[in-house]
Amino acid sequence: MPRHPLRRPAARRATAPPRVLPTTWLPDLTTARFAYTGLQLDLLFYLLSILEEATAARSVELWLSGFSAAAGKKHNYSYVAAAAAELVAQPLTIRGKQDQYQPLRLFDRIRSVPGQGLLQIKLVRTGIPYLLELRGLIPATSLRAFLQLPSKHTKRIYALCCRYKAKGRTPTFTVTDFKQMLGLIDEQGHEKQQGFTSFRKHVLEAAIEQINATTDLRIACQMEKHGRTVFYLTFMIKPQALPVLLPIAGTDA
Template identity: 35%
Template sequence: MEKEVEIRQHNALTNARYDYSELQLDLLFFIISKLRKDQKTSLYELPIKELSLLTGKQYHLPYLRQATEGLGSRMFEVEDDKEYRQIWMFQQIRYLKGQGIIEIKLTENILPYLFELKDNFTSYTLAAALRLSSKYAKRIYQYCSQWKDLGETKKYDLQDFKKMLGLLDDKGNEKMKQIKELRERVLDIAVKQINEHTELHVSYKLEKRVRTFKNVVFTVKPQALAQTIPFDLVATAQDLPGVQQSHYNNAARILDELRITDPKHRQTILSSAAHVAEVNRYNHDLKTGKVKASSNPGGLLLVKLGLVAAKTAKAPTA
């Protein structure tokens, strides 16, 4: 049975201040997913082909090297009641030529935040985190995951929230000063992506004090996840322009689940980027209850794709 990989990290890392790109966050998630309680080593290997299977993206060496160079130079800023700490996560990064593997050596100072979790940790799924394309959505997904058992996050002071996302530095340099810009470029996009691609359904509220927005708080509810990306996903040889490999694989698997086995229908669907997108969208709507088709979901999909007429649609045979 395919199993979704869960990531666990210390809440101090969830709430730390750091500014990573989308690719850097994906590498970070991938690293954390490799951690094992019984293997407290500081050296980990990241097979890039495995990451590609999970995300459906191709990773070229120059971009990877640029991303890991940034990982090495950036720090986590962690603060509690006793102290304020600046921590560097990576001691060394090596590329093993001809093997497609990046070897990561972690610093000793970061290890307690990765292994000594006790009850002070955030859990979220690797596939959901990788599906999000906005770097801000990835971070906000982590925040919401930390509070998912309570149904609502704490009230984040807006200035602190911006610092956590890397939108505001200690010198007062701010990337998005206008609240409208923060809504449109960060919050609205993050909420849309989280609701479409993860097991959480979130919304947010900006709270004013007098005439100025001071806080942001998120409501968090569980929802049916449309389609997980299994950790051991095996890619097909299909290369459909404009379609991520993971989306193609999901569509093929959905057709199997709906018992759509007719070779002509499958060929028509899986050779069209629009059809592949519609299959994934239909499956999401089916799993979340937006579409009701308990008796013949496969037939309804064929109708929606225009491959059969509504009156002639029959339940696919096993």
């Protein structure tokens, strides 16, 4: 009777080992899932610096001159206004009870006044508490450093580390959760940064280098493997003196 050729067993897909992640992963905007551009993140965090609790429910005025001065960079108004307008419909989900994510709207409408270099921003009432909470995470002295970080992923990681600076470390995230948080995996499960090696080099290592060189934090990423696969990430955080930053030449145009 002929013998069947030997077949290699199908490779098993690596699965994360059983583990209960810390409950200190708080439901706030630093761990929300969204994919803002770098400019949109800058607008969001500059908005926080001018946001007042007493007037947050009314229209907030964001002047291009103040935004450009804070960033140390001359911004093009049309480019900024277009990026701001997209924030109204930009999807954002935040972690709720039992680890379920729920949609959250921050911006109700944004009106541009071109002749004055002004944006009039109306916030959604249910989003205001999250914005006010986030406002206290990044001190005003660090805003310039945040605005000059070159990568949108670096900005997100810096904000996260500011959130947990007092603890000296962030919560532990699975790699998948962390990629979803940064918008690198969309709602359909499509991954934008294929392979962990590329993710580590172009996102994690780049962010660590940029944050350590230009901000008030010194961070490192602790990775935990199961076999050969990295499943968990934790950022270790230490304060450092804020470097002297020089203005950035050029505009958005």
